[in-house]
Amino acid sequence: MKKVTASAPGKLMLFGEHSVVYGHPCLVTAVDQRLSVTVERNGENIFELDAPDLGLKSYSKHVSDLGKKQLPQAVRFIETLYKIFLEKYPQKESVHVITKSDFSANFGFGSSSASTVAFAKAISVLYGQKLDKRELFDLCYQVVIEVQGVGSGFDLAAAIWGGTLYYVPPAEKVENIKLPKLSIVVGYTGVKADTPTLVRMVQNLKVDHPKKVNQVFNDITRLVGVARHELTKQKWSQVGKLMTENHQLLKKLQVSSRELEKLTKASLQAGAYGAKLSGAGGGDCMIAVVNDKTRDKVATAIEKAGGQIMTVKTQAQGVNVVHSEK
Ligand code: PMV
Numbered sequence: 001m002k003k004v005t006a007s008a009p010g011k012l013m014l015f016g017e018h019s020v021v022y023g024h025p026c027l028v029t030a031v032d033q034r035l036s037v038t039v040e041r042n043g044e045n046i047f048e049l050d051a052p053d054l055g056l057k058s059y060s061k062h063v064s065d066l067g068k069k070q071l072p073q074a075v076r077f078i079e080t081l082y083k084i085f086l087e088k089y090p091q092k093e094s095v096h097v098i099t100k101s102d103f104s105a106n107f108g109f110g111s112s113s114a115s116t117v118a119f120a121k122a123i124s125v126l127y128g129q130k131l132d133k134r135e136l137f138d139l140c141y142q143v144v145i146e147v148q149g150v151g152s153g154f155d156l157a158a159a160i161w162g163g164t165l166y167y168v169p170p171a172e173k174v175e176n177i178k179l180p181k182l183s184i185v186v187g188y189t190g191v192k193a194d195t196p197t198l199v200r201m202v203q204n205l206k207v208d209h210p211k212k213v214n215q216v217f218n219d220i221t222r223l224v225g226v227a228r229h230e231l232t233k234q235k236w237s238q239v240g241k242l243m244t245e246n247h248q249l250l251k252k253l254q255v256s257s258r259e260l261e262k263l264t265k266a267s268l269q270a271g272a273y274g275a276k277l278s279g280a281g282g283g284d285c286m287i288a289v290v291n292d293k294t295r296d297k298v299a300t301a302i303e304k305a306g307g308q309i310m311t312v313k314t315q316a317q318g319v320n321v322v323h324s325e326k
Contacts, residue, residue: 001324001325001326002040002041002126002325002326003041003126003323003324003325004038004039004125004126004325005036005037005038005039005122005322005324006118006119006121006122006125006321007036007037007118007320007322008035008113008114008115008117008118008121008159008318008319009032009033009034009114009158009319010030010033010034010035010103010107010109010110010111010114010159010316011028011030011110011113011114011154011155012028012029012031012278012285012287012314013026013027013028013154013278013279014026014029014164014182014227014243014278015027015220015223015224015227015242015243016221016223016224017277017278017279017280018199018202018250018255018280018281019216020154021150021199021202022206023168023169024168024217024221025167025221026152026154026224027164027165027167027177027224027227027231028154028165028167029158029163029165029182029314029315029316030158030161030162030163030314030315030316030317030318031109031314032313032314032316032317033103033107033109033312034102034114035099035101035103035111036099036118037078037098037099037115037118037119038097038100038323039095039097039122041093041095042094042095042096044094045062045063045064045093046061046062047061047063047079047094047095047097048060048094048096048097049075049078049097049099050097050099051074051075051099052098053101054073054074054099056072056075059072059075066082066086067079067080076147077112077115077119077144077147078097078099078115078116080143080147081116081143082095082123084142084143084146085120085124085139089129091127095123095126101115106192107188107284107285107310108188108192108193108195108279108280108283108284109312110159113144113155113156113159114155116140116143116156116159117136117140117159117319118159118319120139120140121136121321122321125321125324133160133161133318134171136319137153137156137157140153141156141171150199150200150203151196151199152169152170153169153170153171154167154169157174158318159318160318160319161176162316162317162319163177163315163318164176164177164178164231164314165177166224166228177228177231179231179232181234182231182314183234183236183239183289183290183291183292183295184287184288184289184314185267185272185288185290185295185298185299185309186278186285186286186287186309186312187263187285187286187287187288187299187303187307187310189257189259189260189283189284189306189307190259190283190306191259191283191284192283193280193282193284194280194282198255198281198282201254201255202255205253205254212252213253216253219249223242227239227242236290239273239274239289240289241273241274243273243274243275243276243287244275245274246276247264247275247276253281255282256277256281257277257281257282259283260277260281260283262307263302263305263306263307264276264277266301267298267301269301270294270297270298270301271293272288272294273289273290273291273294274288275289285310286307288302
């Protein structure tokens with residue numbers, strides 16, 4: 001192939017953040033806020049990248065220098081992936097890469113995981129290197145660990161498999177749970193959270209209070225199991241209750257924030273079945289479980305409390321090739 005564009009969805013954590021980092025299961029849904037990556041052979045030994053949504057223009061590097069020197073935030077995942085890919089599958093010709101996002105990197109929908117997955121898919125197709133979903137995951141997960149040091153890979157799984165997943169890291173179990181719908185409202189706090197920092201905070205808390213933190217993780221795991229069942233049965237009042245419980249447990253891990261508390265409380269007061277932070281905490285997004293009658297009221301309450309409603313389609317399709325030229 002000469003040119004390939006692949007697109008991958010973002011994600012929203014439903015249940016089980018933080019404990020998933022330690023091998024426990026979680027429930028995640030892919031959201032239809034997609035990130036697309038176009039790769040084109042450039043006939044040279046120079047890797048070129050344009051990521052206008054991240055404020056990066058005309059970045060270039062000789063292939064033999066890939067991964068060397070401090071990498072700008074915007075290129076870390078893609079450049080590291082390209083380096084690892086070429087080590088595994090050497091190529092004669094490099095590429096020009098353009099990334100394009102449906103959403104801001106601030107929302108916590110997983111722009112780095114979606115771009116890593118979309119880029120991995122695009123270059124594997126461009127170079128004719130067949131990779132199944134599991135191989136794609138392993139390649140991308142290696143990148144996340146190299147760049148970030150920590151992470152369960154749940155966001156990569158959502159970007160690769162799509163839908164709503166029961167996930168045990170690192171892709172030990174990836175089970176697609178088919179849901180007719182997900183009755184939720186998503187609110188953005190306006191605060192960008194730094195996931196690795198929050199993961200390390202929990203890591204430190206676990207060192208200081210291992211018994212307490214392990215108990216919280218076990219309690220979350222129990223909730224994830226019940227939630228999977230109630231989601232399948234579409235029992236929204238039960239799902240809501242479980243979300244609120246999960247949120248309380250996350251508060252014990254000290255990862256909530258003033259803004260997240262404001263938005264979750266406002267949703268409950270407006271009649272939501274339940275609400276929780278979604279993702280690492282400290283900011284980013286929260287979720288409230290609603291029904292058709294309470295949906296608008298809850299959304300208005302979130303906005304009044306200073307949040308921004310994110311209209312997202314959940315259970316989006318996993319990574320796919322949207323365009324290719326021979
Ligand atoms: O902040 P997010 O949306 O990327 O979610 C992080 C979820 C954690 O469990 C805290 C970390 C992880 O890699 O699973």
